[in-house]
Amino acid sequence: MSEFEDFPDRIPLSQQALAARPSPYLDGLNAPQREAVETLDGPVLMLAGAGTGKTKALTTRIAHLLSTGTARPNEVLAVTFTNKAAREMKKRVAGLLGQAVEGMPWLGTFHSIGAKLLRLHAELIGLKSNFTILDTDDQLRLLKQLIVAAEIDPKRWPERHLSNVIDDWKNRALTPDKIPVADHGAFNHRGVELYAAYQARLKTLNACDFGDLLLHVVTIFQTHDDVLAQYQRWFRYILVDEYQDTNVAQYLWLRLLAQQHKNICCVGDDDQSIYGWRGAEVGNILRFEKDFPGARVIRLEQNYRSTPHILAAASSVIAANKGRLGKTLFTEAADGEKVRLIGHWDGEEEARWIGEEIEAMQGGTRGMRPFSLDEMAILVRASHQMRAFEDRFLTIGLPYRVIGGPRFYERMEIRDAMAYFRLAISHDDDLAFERVVNTPKRGLGDKAQQKIQMSARSNGVSLVEGARLLLAAKGLTGKGALELQKLLDGLDQWHRLVRDQVDHIDIAEQVLDGSGYTEHWQNTKTPEAAGRLENLKELVKALDNFENLQGFLEHVSLVMDNETEDADEKVSIMTLHAAKGLEFPTVFLPGWEDGLFPSQRAMDEQGVKGLEEERRLAYVGLTRAEEYAVVSFAGNRLVYGSWQSQMPSRFIDELDQDAVEVLTAPGLYGGGAAAEPQVTSDLYEKAARADGYNSPGWKRLQSRNQQRGLSQPREARNMLIDASAISAFSTGERVFHDKFGYGTITAIEGDKLDISFEKAGFKKVVAKFVKLAEAADDVPF
DNA sequence: TGCACTCATATTTTT
């Protein structure tokens, strides 16, 4: 292996010698971080709370290993989950060492390292080393074919479902022959059979899916001692990021590799485990000390990110979870702002308020420093919540960016283009052929495609060959035959270009133009066509960074992400999941309502386990904030087209009251305020725009709350309960609700009223959203 | 092949 030549080969130092010769990187680390860096031998579990500098510790540890000569770059296996994390790690290690880390071939994501290993040993599980990696789309198409072939109704049993079942098995490192009896009922008792068929099909296609990249490697390790032993010797030091997110397959993979030297350092935070639904096993991190006897557990608890109030709020929420490893975050930062809590009438108003708040904060009119849009983020539980914000921000012209969403390489045009590239390289790529045979439209519809399939199957050849034979046998006539011949000629021509090692950018352009694909989008008059052409250009541009098409395809299926860098200042909108690992000075957390967050589905399907994961999500959300966090909820929300009354999230109850300040929103009126004309909220809104919290409306609302003795209630949420509202109602009373109309109170429970509405039926509603019927009579509606 | 229509469906998604 020549790739490490540029790295000086140093004589490993003993621990003793190391102690005597402190590494220069240790400055600026706190005691536990230092310990995590210096405890090189034996298993180490670094429990790193949010914002405690775990990446710093991890990268310094690598730099330390290398610079002291304890390990050579190729002896260190460092795995992350995301490409972004891998890049970041590379960059920071390089920064610490003052040189590029070209010589670290085993720093990467689980999947990229898995792919690398699998290419080296593919033949051991019946693949060729140039196997293709299927994306989700290919996978689903394949599964659909298998479902239909098995004469199962794909409507009742959609491929999506099967893919989940199979992914779940793969996450648990279960090959078809190892599926436990308890799972045999999966997918209408046909799951195991279809799984086996799928794996067989993948092998004939010389392909594997994401899960296989790990599963196959585990299988190889389990069945080939010599191969395993080689890597066990090789990887003297293993580092794992985000250990709480590992699934069983990844866990086995790591454990097998670590058996020889046992120098495995896992970094994670059980409180930030939010991917349980995807097969992540919190149990892996909870069990670490059992798995690796003699493990040193190091806790990083000093938080460098958030103010004490934010930390207190986050800690108080997460404290409600059971079975934690337990950490107590602390900070030396100054107090700062309290977490603010605000309730709104509905989702639309919530979005409006946040929009205004963002604008105000830009100008520094909230008694804080001015914040740039880049410093603010809105974190939602589910992506459909984004819409309200997008709508609002578009109307007021507030620039925003949505993080996450479909990735670049998942877009239709990119995949079509890539399918063409794949075909240019290999005519055996049936999946690619299926994808593009009639894209753009060539008059090769279902019937023509079936004929090609038949021809291929009966002759035992690939689809491309099958098509060739079909044409030769005159099995296809007319326009279709002509077009198919043109396509096949094109394929031959492109294949020659690849073989002759023509510059791959030229090839790409010839393929896209020659196939008529570019033209297809040029002729398309839909609004997104221009963007698609733009993306295709982008794709060709990206080719520049690679030696050849093959290298590009490998990369694109594993590594290409969607980082559109634009310099413009924008507010970020993303899901809580997407926010993990990020931080923002200001964070808005809307939609804290029971059923939405925590999500009803998580609780229904996973019970307490699900609820606890939701709670960790709340913890992740709050700990993203550096200086300022705002939690909000709405009393009414439009869910699938009908209005739903929402209860504030139970997580709001769990917030440390001392860390929270309650704001009263415009448009919220209970009890005494109910009699006030609607104009109150208009006044407040105008004033808020002008003067922020110094507005007369704001002050009036504040003082009114104070008069009611609401400044120091026991629980945060209780602060929102209008005492007069509670006493104002009694069972049997006729009330009015803006969205549900008139109804009668059937029961009262704290601030919650059970109301039987005349039109909307039975609802549970927070008292402050309801008025006595006679008080409502003068409200225009 | 393209359209207009019905119908079911509706979290989170590192690779």
Add this chain to the structure above:
DNA sequence: TATGAGTGCA
């Protein structure tokens, strides 16, 4: 509500 997938018709 709004999106997509599937279906029927020109």
